[in-house]
Amino acid sequence: MRVAVVGGGMSGLAAAHELVAGGAEAVVLEGSDRLGGKLKLGSVGDVTLDLGAESMLARRPEALDLVHEVGLDERVVNPRTITASIWTHGALRAMPPTVMGIPADVDALAASGIAEVDPHVLPVPDDDVSVASFVTERLGRDVFDRLVEPLLGGVYAGHTDALSLRATTPQIAALGPDLLAGATTARAAANATGPVFAGLVGGVGQLPAAVAATPGIDVRLDATVRAITRTSEGWRLSVGPTTDVEHLDVDAVVVAAPAPAAARLIAEDAPDAAFALAAIEYASMAIVTYVFDEPPAFDGSGFLVPPVDHTFIKAATVSSNKWGWVADTGRTVIRASVGRAGEATLLQHDDGDIAARALADLRTAFGRLPEPLDHVVQRWGGGLPQYDVGHLDRVAVVERSIAAVPGLEVCGAAYNGVGIPAVIASGRAAARRILDAGTIGA
Ligand SMILES: Cc1cc2nc3c(=O)[nH]c(=O)nc-3n(C[C@H](O)[C@H](O)[C@H](O)COP(=O)(O)OP(=O)(O)OC[C@H]3O[C@@H](n4cnc5c(N)ncnc54)[C@H](O)[C@@H]3O)c2cc1C
Structure with missing residues (x-):
C-alpha cells in the first residue's frame, strides 16, 4: 500500500x-x-537552537517514544529550571504553585502579590463553557486575568474569553466544584511524578x-x-x-x-x-531570540505577562537558564514571544521594530540588559489553532x-x-x- x-x-x-x-x-x-x-532550528549569532517549539511534555509518552524509536535517546534532557515568574504590578513575581493557573497554595499566592482570590464552590457544568467564565465565577477575575490567562496564552496564544474549558483545560474541569481544594490535591499528586518537560540537546x-x-x-x-x-x-x-x-x-x-x-x-x-x-481560527505570533555575552541577573526559566498589563511581549524564556546545553555555549540566550489571538496588529511592524520593542520590554522586566550580539525574529503566521x-x-x-x-x-x-x-x-x-x-x- x-x-x-x-x-x-x-x-x-x-x-x-x-x-x-x-x-x-x-x-x-x-x-x-x-x-x-512549527519545529525549526536556526542560528542566532554563533548559537544554533530552536526558533519554534522547544520542549515536549514528558508526562505523555508519545514524543519520547518517537525520540527513542529514531535513536535520539541520548539527547533527551530535562530543563534545569522551570521556575517561572509572572511580570505584573510592575515586578517579576515568582509564580506560586498552580494547576494550569488555578492556585494550589493560597498563602503562596498571597505572598506573591500576583492576584487576589475570591473563591466560590460551584458545580461543574456538563456543557462546554469558556475557561474565562468558568474560572471567573469560581475564583474571581483577578486569578483568571493574572494566572490562568497568561499560562494559556503561552500554550494556545489565545484569549481565554473564547477558549473552550473542555478542549483546552480538562484538568481544570476535573478539579471539581472546589477548585482550590482540587488544585492542592492534584498538585501534590503531580509533584510525586517525574519531570514535566523534556527537550533534546541541540534542540x-x-x-x-x-x-x-x-x-x-x-x-x-x-x-x-x-x-x-x-x-x-x-x-x-x-x-x-x-x-x-x-x-x-x-x-x-x-x-x-x-x-x-x-x-x-x-x-x-x-x-x-x-x-x-x-x-x-488560528493565532499568529513571533519569537524573537537574542544572544548576549553577559550572564543575566535572573535565575528562573522566564516569565509570562497577563494581557491586562498591555505589554508588547507576552512571555520570555531565558533559554540559557532553562537548558544546560544552551548555557554550555557560553552565551546568554533569551527568547521573547509576541502576539496572541486577535493581536495581529502587533505583528504588522517590521522585524527591526518588533525586535526593538521586545528588547525594551525585556529591559524593563529584567532591569538591565546589554546590547545583544545578535537576534532573529521568527514569525509564525497561523501558528496555533484556537480551540x-x-x-x-x-x-x-x-x-x-x-x-x-x-x-x-x-x-x-x-x-x-x-x-x-x-x-x-x-x-x-x-x-x-x-x-x-x-x-x-x-
Ligand atoms: C511558536 C510556537 C512555539 C511552540 N512551542 C511548543 C513547545 O515548546 N512544545 C510543544 O509541545 N508545542 C509547541 N508548539 C505547538 C506545536 O509545535 C505545533 O502545534 C505542532 O508542531 C504542529 O504540528 P502539525 O504537524 O500539526 O502542523 P505543522 O507543524 O503546522 O505542519 C504542517 C505542515 O504542512 C505543510 N503544508 C500546509 N499545507 C500544505 C499543502 N497544501 N501541501 C503540502 N504541505 C502543506 C506546512 O508547510 C507544514 O510544514 C508551538 C507552536 C508554535 C507556533
Missing part, C-alpha cells in the same frame, strides 16, 4: 513513521522547502529530520498539494506549482496540514469536515465525516491537542486507521 501524507510537520512525519512500521510506503509531500512545520528541531530518515519514508519538499481527487482505485493528488502540476496516484491519503489547507483539500469528499475545519467553546463537537463532526470516506484521514494540531506529543499521537492514530482498514490498492 502506498500512502501520501500531506504536510511534513510533526503530525505528518509521525503518521509516515507509523505507516512504514506497518509495512506501507509513505510519501510525505511538504509544501515548503523544509520539514518540521527538538532535530526530531523531524531524524524521523524522516526512517527507511521507507519518501520526502518531497516544495511539493504543495493543490487537490486530492478520488479515483476508481484510490486517490490522485495534484502537486506542485500551478504552472507545472504533477499527479501522484496512491491508495490512501493522510492530510496533516493545518485546518485552512486541510479544509480546502477535503471539501469535495468530506464537506461536513471541511466546513467544521474552516471555522477554526474555542464547542471545539470538541467540531472535532466529532470532522471525525464522523472523515470516517465515511475510505482511505482518507486527517491529523495534526487542529484536533485533539496542539503540543508535540498530541500531534504525534494524532498522526500515528490516523496512520493506524489506514493500516487497519487495509485500504490497499490491491
Whole structure:
C-alpha cells in the first residue's frame, strides 16, 4: 500500500513513521522547502537552537517514544529550571504553585502579590463553557486575568474569553466544584511524578529530520498539494506549482496540514469536515531570540505577562537558564514571544521594530540588559489553532465525516491537542486507521 501524507510537520512525519512500521510506503509531500512545520532550528549569532517549539511534555509518552524509536535517546534532557515568574504590578513575581493557573497554595499566592482570590464552590457544568467564565465565577477575575490567562496564552496564544474549558483545560474541569481544594490535591499528586518537560540537546528541531530518515519514508519538499481527487482505485493528488502540476496516484491519503489547507483539500469528499475545519481560527505570533555575552541577573526559566498589563511581549524564556546545553555555549540566550489571538496588529511592524520593542520590554522586566550580539525574529503566521467553546463537537463532526470516506484521514494540531506529543499521537492514530482498514490498492 502506498500512502501520501500531506504536510511534513510533526503530525505528518509521525503518521509516515507509523505507516512504514506497518509495512506501507509513505510519501510525505511538504509544501515548503523544509520539514518540521512549527519545529525549526536556526542560528542566532554563533548559537544554533530552536526558533519554534522547544520542549515536549514528558508526562505523555508519545514524543519520547518517537525520540527513542529514531535513536535520539541520548539527547533527551530535562530543563534545569522551570521556575517561572509572572511580570505584573510592575515586578517579576515568582509564580506560586498552580494547576494550569488555578492556585494550589493560597498563602503562596498571597505572598506573591500576583492576584487576589475570591473563591466560590460551584458545580461543574456538563456543557462546554469558556475557561474565562468558568474560572471567573469560581475564583474571581483577578486569578483568571493574572494566572490562568497568561499560562494559556503561552500554550494556545489565545484569549481565554473564547477558549473552550473542555478542549483546552480538562484538568481544570476535573478539579471539581472546589477548585482550590482540587488544585492542592492534584498538585501534590503531580509533584510525586517525574519531570514535566523534556527537550533534546541541540534542540527538538532535530526530531523531524531524524524521523524522516526512517527507511521507507519518501520526502518531497516544495511539493504543495493543490487537490486530492478520488479515483476508481484510490486517490490522485495534484502537486506542485500551478504552472507545472504533477499527479501522484496512491491508495490512501493522510492530510496533516493545518485546518485552512486541510479544509480546502477535503471539501469535495468530506464537506461536513471541511466546513467544521474552516471555522477554526488560528493565532499568529513571533519569537524573537537574542544572544548576549553577559550572564543575566535572573535565575528562573522566564516569565509570562497577563494581557491586562498591555505589554508588547507576552512571555520570555531565558533559554540559557532553562537548558544546560544552551548555557554550555557560553552565551546568554533569551527568547521573547509576541502576539496572541486577535493581536495581529502587533505583528504588522517590521522585524527591526518588533525586535526593538521586545528588547525594551525585556529591559524593563529584567532591569538591565546589554546590547545583544545578535537576534532573529521568527514569525509564525497561523501558528496555533484556537480551540474555542464547542471545539470538541467540531472535532466529532470532522471525525464522523472523515470516517465515511475510505482511505482518507486527517491529523495534526487542529484536533485533539496542539503540543508535540498530541500531534504525534494524532498522526500515528490516523496512520493506524489506514493500516487497519487495509485500504490497499490491491
Ligand atoms: C511558536 C510556537 C512555539 C511552540 N512551542 C511548543 C513547545 O515548546 N512544545 C510543544 O509541545 N508545542 C509547541 N508548539 C505547538 C506545536 O509545535 C505545533 O502545534 C505542532 O508542531 C504542529 O504540528 P502539525 O504537524 O500539526 O502542523 P505543522 O507543524 O503546522 O505542519 C504542517 C505542515 O504542512 C505543510 N503544508 C500546509 N499545507 C500544505 C499543502 N497544501 N501541501 C503540502 N504541505 C502543506 C506546512 O508547510 C507544514 O510544514 C508551538 C507552536 C508554535 C507556533
